[in-house]
Amino acid sequence: MRLLIYxxxxxPALAAVAAxxxxxRLEPREATWLLTAATVILxxxxxxxLALLVASAAAQVPAVAELRHYSQxxxxxxxxxxxxxxxxAALVLTGAALAVAITFRRRARALAESYxxxxxxxxxxxVVVVPGPAVEAYALPGAPGRIVISGRLFQALxxxxxxxxxxxERAHLAGRHxxxxxxxxxxxxxxxxxxxxxxxxxxxVERWADEHAARVTGDRRLVAxxxxxxxxLATPAARPAAAAxxxxxxxxxxxxxxxxxxxxxxxxxxxxRRVAALxxxxxxxxxxxxxxxxxxxxxxxxxxxxxxxxxxxxLELAHGIx
Amino acid sequence: xxxDSPRHALGEPPEAARRPAGALEAEVLAVLRAxxxxxxxxxxxxxxxxxxxxxxxxxxxxxxxxxxxxxxxxARERAGRGFAYTPLDAAxxxxxxxxRALDGGADHRAVLSRFxxxxxxxxxxxxxxxxxxxxxxxxxx
Numbered sequence: 501m502r503l504l505i506y507x508x509x510x511x512p513a514l515a516a517v518a519a520x521x522x523x524x525r526l527e528p529r530e531a532t533w534l535l536t537a538a539t540v541i542l543x544x545x546x547x548x549x550l551a552l553l554v555a556s557a558a559a560q561v562p563a564v565a566e567l568r569h570y571s572q573x574x575x576x577x578x579x580x581x582x583x584x585x586x587x588x589a590a591l592v593l594t595g596a597a598l599a600v601a602i603t604f605r606r607r608a609r610a611l612a613e614s615y616x617x618x619x620x621x622x623x624x625x626x627v628v629v630v631p632g633p634a635v636e637a638y639a640l641p642g643a644p645g646r647i648v649i650s651g652r653l654f655q656a657l658x659x660x661x662x663x664x665x666x667x668x669e670r671a672h673l674a675g676r677h678x679x680x681x682x683x684x685x686x687x688x689x690x691x692x693x694x695x696x697x698x699x700x701x702x703x704x705v706e707r708w709a710d711e712h713a714a715r716v717t718g719d720r721r722l723v724a725x726x727x728x729x730x731x732x733l734a735t736p737a738a739r740p741a742a743a744a745x746x747x748x749x750x751x752x753x754x755x756x757x758x759x760x761x762x763x764x765x766x767x768x769x770x771x772x773r774r775v776a777a778l779x780x781x782x783x784x785x786x787x788x789x790x791x792x793x794x795x796x797x798x799x800x801x802x803x804x805x806x807x808x809x810x811x812x813x814x815l816e817l818a819h820g821i822x
Numbered sequence: 823x824x825x826d827s828p829r830h831a832l833g834e835p836p837e838a839a840r841r842p843a844g845a846l847e848a849e850v851l852a853v854l855r856a857x858x859x860x861x862x863x864x865x866x867x868x869x870x871x872x873x874x875x876x877x878x879x880x881x882x883x884x885x886x887x888x889x890x891x892x893x894x895x896x897a898r899e900r901a902g903r904g905f906a907y908t909p910l911d912a913a914x915x916x917x918x919x920x921x922r923a924l925d926g927g928a929d930h931r932a933v934l935s936r937f938x939x940x941x942x943x944x945x946x947x948x949x950x951x952x953x954x955x956x957x958x959x960x961x962x963x
Contacts, residue, residue: 607932607933610932610933611933614933614934629910631895631896631897631910633891633897633898636936636937637936637937637938638934638935638936638937639934639935640934641933641934651897651908651910652897652898652899655860655897655899655908656899665937668937669935669937672935677935678933678934678935681932682932682933685932705935706935709935724952724953725953727937727938728949728952728953730937730938731938731939731940731941731945731946731949732941732946732949734938734939734940734941735940735941735946763948763951763952765948765952768944768945768948769939769941769942769944769945770939771938771939771941771945771949772945772948772949772952775949775952775953776952779952
């Protein structure tokens, strides 16, 4: 049966659901590689599957069959793909190609702009403090890349806090994290079902940088507290309530619990999840989970290839009979 | 012949009266740079007087530091009921245009790895519970 051909279209939906729980359990660097590779492979598979649907439908069009000397009765016996499925697949495929092209153009422009901005900074330093009232810090990819911090944030942080923030941003630049997210979003443009995977890569590169900062400073709780402080500062609405509850508006929280308390962050946004992960023990490689995830991705790839071989065999057969 | 004399918006002081303001801004900046710590407008006023400058009114100093802050030359933080001001260094000033990097739309933001994103109200509550010893159920008193 040709149901196998629908598997590469089905597994992305499964992967989209599994991405976030996987990211919470895997070591961030491994999670980033796995999810980025999975997004690319699954997007490739679903594209191949769509192309096959189009091809097998097109082979049944009398004019095409005539042209290629295919036997129509054989084709119909072997493949239930209707002309409508083929037409829909062709439409979706065209849309996907367009989406990838648009995403590529936008990202390339944004990256070029980033490189230009980074190059325009004439001073030798990697770290640039920008005047202004914003609470903002980011890594600007470039050659060399820069770390930009708003003056207000820079002054709000104490020395250990600055060290933690800079170590985090340096990890982004050194690890070229923007390439992982760019590749993941490009792949997700080809198959929007994979968007949760790309968004999860956004999260795992943050975790990757957090863990790097924790290693550099040797203090996981310092990094957790700094993230909390900056997040509160950056959220005007959170400030008054937070100020009343704890003194982390202008200073880093001093009494961070030694162990993570039993607070569920499964449905929280990225910042509480990052803080909770830093308050927990350092992540370890989880070989079984990693292997299982790799296996599922490879299964999707294999099924797409199998479907391709089936189709090829069918066309050969039809060609022979005629 | 057309009238090309400068026109002023209502309430705008004429050019001659504005010129000293530029010099005053430079003086205020010099005082803040020499200080090394954030200064309130009152402290700036005292130090200007100590440097042998003519006495300025408190409101004039407030106006000058506010203008410098608006230009992105000074950072400020809350201090009591007002603000304390700190100058930003030359390298930072050269990078003033970088502020705009984050205004460039979703894709421009996407290539920048920001340290944190904003918090929703719920996230702020979860974060507070994560980072404090005393849970909300425990009474601090």
